[in-house]
Structure formats: C-alpha cells, structure tokens
Amino acid sequence: MRILEERILEEGQVYPGEVLKVGSFLNQQIDTGLITEMGREIASKFKDEGVTKILTIETSGIALAFATAQALGVPMIFAKKHKSNNLDPVLISTKVFSYTHQSTYDVVVSREFINSSDNILIVDDFLAKGNAIMGLLEIIETADANCAGAAVAIEKGFQNGGKKIRDMGIKLLSLAIIESMTEDSLTFVKQD
Amino acid sequence: MRILEERILEEGQVYPGEVLKVGSFLNQQIDTGLITEMGREIASKFKDEGVTKILTIETSGIALAFATAQALGVPMIFAKKHKSNNLDPVLISTKVFSYTHQSTYDVVVSREFINSSDNILIVDDFLAKGNAIMGLLEIIETADANCAGAAVAIEKGFQNGGKKIRDMGIKLLSLAIIESMTEDSLTFVKQD
Numbered sequence: 610m611r612i613l614e615e616r617i618l619e620e621g622q623v624y625p626g627e628v629l630k631v632g633s634f635l636n637q638q639i640d641t642g643l644i645t646e647m648g649r650e651i652a653s654k655f656k657d658e659g660v661t662k663i664l665t666i667e668t669s670g671i672a673l674a675f676a677t678a679q680a681l682g683v684p685m686i687f688a689k690k691h692k693s694n695n696l697d698p699v700l701i702s703t704k705v706f707s708y709t710h711q712s713t714y715d716v717v718v719s720r721e722f723i724n725s726s727d728n729i730l731i732v733d734d735f736l737a738k739g740n741a742i743m744g745l746l747e748i749i750e751t752a753d754a755n756c757a758g759a760a761v762a763i764e765k766g767f768q769n770g771g772k773k774i775r776d777m778g779i780k781l782l783s784l785a786i787i788e789s790m791t792e793d794s795l796t797f798v799k800q801d
Numbered sequence: 802m803r804i805l806e807e808r809i810l811e812e813g814q815v816y817p818g819e820v821l822k823v824g825s826f827l828n829q830q831i832d833t834g835l836i837t838e839m840g841r842e843i844a845s846k847f848k849d850e851g852v853t854k855i856l857t858i859e860t861s862g863i864a865l866a867f868a869t870a871q872a873l874g875v876p877m878i879f880a881k882k883h884k885s886n887n888l889d890p891v892l893i894s895t896k897v898f899s900y901t902h903q904s905t906y907d908v909v910v911s912r913e914f915i916n917s918s919d920n921i922l923i924v925d926d927f928l929a930k931g932n933a934i935m936g937l938l939e940i941i942e943t944a945d946a947n948c949a950g951a952a953v954a955i956e957k958g959f960q961n962g963g964k965k966i967r968d969m970g971i972k973l974l975s976l977a978i979i980e981s982m983t984e985d986s987l988t989f990v991k992q993d
Contacts, residue, residue, distance in 0.1 A: 638854075638878045638914045641870040662830075668859040668879070672867045678833040685831045687860070722830045 610650055610784040613762065614797050616643065623790045627737075627765065628709070635762060636669035636734050647784055648676025651732065651760040654782050655681070658757040660730045662686055662723070664749070666705070666716060666741050670733040673762055677732050685732075686723065688716045688748060701751045705744035708737065716744050723752035731759040736783060739770025746779075763787065766798045802842055802976040805954065806989050808835065815982045819929075819957065820901070827954060828861035828926050839976055840868025843924065843952040846974050847873070850949040852922045854878055854915070856941070858897070858908060858933050862925040865954055869924050877924075878915065880908045880940060893943045897936040900929065908936050915944035923951040928975060931962025938971075955979065958990045 622630045634640040651673075663685035665674035671687055678685035691714060702717040723729065731745045742759050749756045758780035764771045766786040774781050786798035814822045826832040843865075855877035857866035863879055870877035883906060894909040915921065923937045934951050941948045950972035956963045958978040966973050978990035 632911060633914070634876075637881070637911060638876050639867060639870065640876055641867060642874070644867070645871060668863065668881075671860065671863045672877075675831060675833060675836070675864045675867055678831070679837060682834070684826075684833060685864075686829060687831075689829070689860075719824060719829060722825070 610647065612643065613647060613785045616640075617763070617785060617787075618795060621795065623792050623795065627768070627790070629763070629765070629787070629790060629795075631763070635673075639672045641672075644672050644676050645679075647673055647762060648678075649680045650784060651677045651730075651782060652680030655730055655758060655760070655780075658730070658780075659728050660757045661727045662729050663732050664688065664718075664723070664729045664745055665732050666690065666745065669735075673734060674732040677730070677760065681730075686718060688718045688745060690714050690716060701748050703744045703747040703751075705740050707740070716748070718748050718752075720752065723749065723754050725753040727752070727754040728757045729754050730757045732761070733759075734762045736761040736764040736770045736774075736781075737768045739773050742770070742774060746777075758782065760784070802839065804835065805839060805977045808832075809955070809977060809979075810987060813987065815984050815987065819960075819982070821927075821955070821957070821979070821982060821987075823955070827865075831864045833864075836864050836868050837871075839865055839954060840870075841872045842976060843869045843922075843974060844872030847922055847950060847952070847972075850922070850972075851920050852949045853919045854921050855924050856880065856910070856915070856921050856937055857924050858882065858937065861927075865926060866924040869922070869952065873922075878910060880910045880937060882906050882908060893940050895936045895939040895943075897932050899932070908940070910940050910944075912944065915941065915946050917945035919944070919946035920949045921946050922949045924953070925951075926954045928953040928956040928962045928966075928973075929960045931965050934962070934966060938969075950974065952976070957982075 663678040699720045700717040760782040764783035764786045788796040855870040891912040892909045952974040956975035956978045980988040
C-alpha cells in the first residue's frame with residue numbers, strides 16, 4: 610500500500626535489534642485518516658470471505674483492527690495479555706513469546722466471544738516471527754472457529770513469520786513488506 | 802446516550818466490588834457500529850473546542866478514542882501503561898493507581914507527541930474514582946498543553962471521580978452515568 614510505504618520512509622526510525630519505530634502514526638500516535646484507509650484496504654481484500662469477527666491482541670493492533678471491523682461491518686475482539694479480574698472465568702488462553710519485550714505472556718479471550726460458527730480475520734500492526742498470530746490461531750482453533758486469514762500493517766519480510774503463516778495455507782495480507790532495513794536505508798518487497 | 806444505556810441494561814453484568822462488566826460490546830468485544838456512534842456523539846459535543854488531539858490510556862479506551870478522533874478528524878495518542886523499549890527515551894510519565902487491579906502502574910507518553918500548542922480531549926471507557934483521567938491531566942500539564950475536556954462512555958456516578966473532575970472546571974461528558982447498581986437493578990442519572 611503506497612501511502613503506508615511512503616509514511617514509513619518519511620517517519621519510520623530503525624533502531625538496533627531490527628526495531629522499526631512507527632510511533633508517530635501507527636502505534637502510539639495514531640493517524641486516524643491513514644488507519645481508516647488501511648482498514649478499508651484490508652476489508653476490500655477480505656470482503657468475500659464471510660468474515661464474522663476481527664481478532665487482534667492488545668494493544669497496538671486495536672486501532673487497525675477497529676478500522677477493519679468498521680469497514681466490514683463486524684465486531685472486533687482483542688485478546689488480553691494477562692488475566693484480569695474483569696474477564697469471565699471461562700477463558701481461552703495461550704502463551705506468546707515477545708521478542709520486543711523478551712518475555713512470555715498469557716493471551717486470553719473469553720470463550721463467549723468466539724464459537725464454532727465464527728470465521729475470524731486476524732489483524733495486527735506488525736508481523737515479524739509470527740508469534741502473536743500463531744497464538745491467535747491457537748485461540749481460534751481452541752474455539753473450533755474458522756480462520757478467514759490474517760492481515761498486518763507491516764511485515765518484516767526478512768524474518769520468517771510471514772513464510773510460516775503462508776506455508777500453513779493461511780491467506781495473509783501485509784500492507785507493506787520490508788525487504789531490508791538499516792539505519793540508513795529501508796526497502797520494500799514489491800507487491801501486486 | 803439512550804442506545805448506550807439500553808445496551809448496558811441488556812448486556813451489562815454487575816459483580817461484587819462495584820464491577821460492571823460490559824465486555825460483550827465495549828471493552829473486550831467491540832460493537833463497532835455502537836462505538837462509532839458514541840465517538841460521533843462525543844465529537845459533536847466538542848466540535849467547537851478546537852481539539853487538536855485525543856488522548857487515552859491503553860487498552861480499553863482505544864477503540865472509543867479512535868472513533869472520536871475519526872469524527873473530529875484529529876490524531877489520537879494512547880498513553881502506555883509501562884515502559885517499553887519501543888518508546889522514545891524522552892517520556893512524560895506519571896503514576897496511576899488502578900482499583901480494578903489493585904496496583905499502581907506507570908503511564909507514559911513520548912514527549913514528541915504532545916506540546917504547548919495542543920488542545921487535548923481525554924477519552925476513556927470508564928470513569929470511577931478518576932485516577933486514570935487525573936494521570937492524563939498531569940501528562941497534559943507536564944507537556945504545557947491545554948485540556949479541552951474529557952469524555953467517557955460510562956461514569957460510575959456513585960463514586961467521586963466525576964465530581965472531582967467537574968469541580969476542577971473541566972468540561973466532562975459522560976455518555977451514561979450510573980446512579981446505582983446491584984446484581985438485580987441498575988439506574989442511570991437523567992441527563993439533558
């Protein structure tokens with residue numbers, strides 16, 4: 610998606626450890642116009658898939674997941690990163706390892722919000738090694754629901770998460786795929 | 802806001818400790834149509850205030866903050882609940898005590914996203930004792946920005962947060978104000 614790639618080139622900052630910071634428009638300060646457009650783009654690619662719900666993990670995927678859900682006219686759900694006493698006792702949970710934070714956390718969704726009649730589209734901001742999406746896939750499987758696919762804003766194409774998910778036969782849409790990045794240069798994988 | 806009050810009466814569940822669960826439409830599963838309407842309602846009440854940005858705290862206020870920011874055509878920012886190595890070194894931070902989780906946490910925003918030319922509208926899902934909003938007010942003050950007001954989905958009118966904030970002279974909009982709630986009955990404060 611050209612407007613996203615341009616924005617990454619203008620404002621993205623690359624830090625050691627393959628960290629790309631896009632906090633000025635994507636995941637701390639949110640450019641609502643851009644995220645709304647990105648949600649519409651994802652929705653247009655999944656509009657014929659019979660999606661019943663959008664699923665994301667808190668926190669930084671919520672705005673894009675919401676924009677996608679708006680465009681498809683379906684509810685969205687976010688999985689929570691640790692148990693809260695505000696959650697139902699009947700939870701679906703899994704464990705996810707975060708490379709960003711170098712720690713493992715529990716991810717939980719109330720069982721009442723996903724069931725076997727659901728066809729879930731996963732939405733997140735970043736895809737690197739794919740751990741967050743793998744965790745959400747496990748939740749969808751535990752709920753006996755179907756996965757319609759996954760969509761992310763930015764895929765780090767030089768890591769293996771995207772390949773792993775595509776190899777599972779899951780339809781994956783990445784609005785921008787980074788081919789390589791250093792502090793001085795950043796290139797994208799050309800997409801159709 | 803009548804459609805919100807009706808939804809609370811239909812789906813809200815009251816638990817011991819004055820906990821109101823609205824996870825089926827507001828803060829775990831998100832009814833995108835309802836939240837979009839709520840965002841428009843908040844925007845309509847603040848459209849003449851010259852709001853430059855929406856500020857919320859992760860996690861459960863993000864969807865409503867995003868919908869409000871969309872309707873006003875401004876960016877939104879969410880304060881993060883603990884330090885992340887994905888944040889800028891230059892942070893504005895404060896401490897907030899959560900009654901829900903019975904713990905104190907740090908709340909941080911990158912200094913680059915709020916400055917003295919900003920007129921910030923705070924948006925959150927719940928207002929009880931007002932600690933989250935007080936924390937965000939402190940962040941706005943530290944950044945030398947102005948606060949245009951605050952808006953929440955649900956105010957627990959029987960706790961003192963709303964009074965505290967109104968007494969400070971801050972324009973506060975609560976889409977629903979709960980007068981009293983028990984496991985068997987729930988009443989709202991009548992608003993104009």
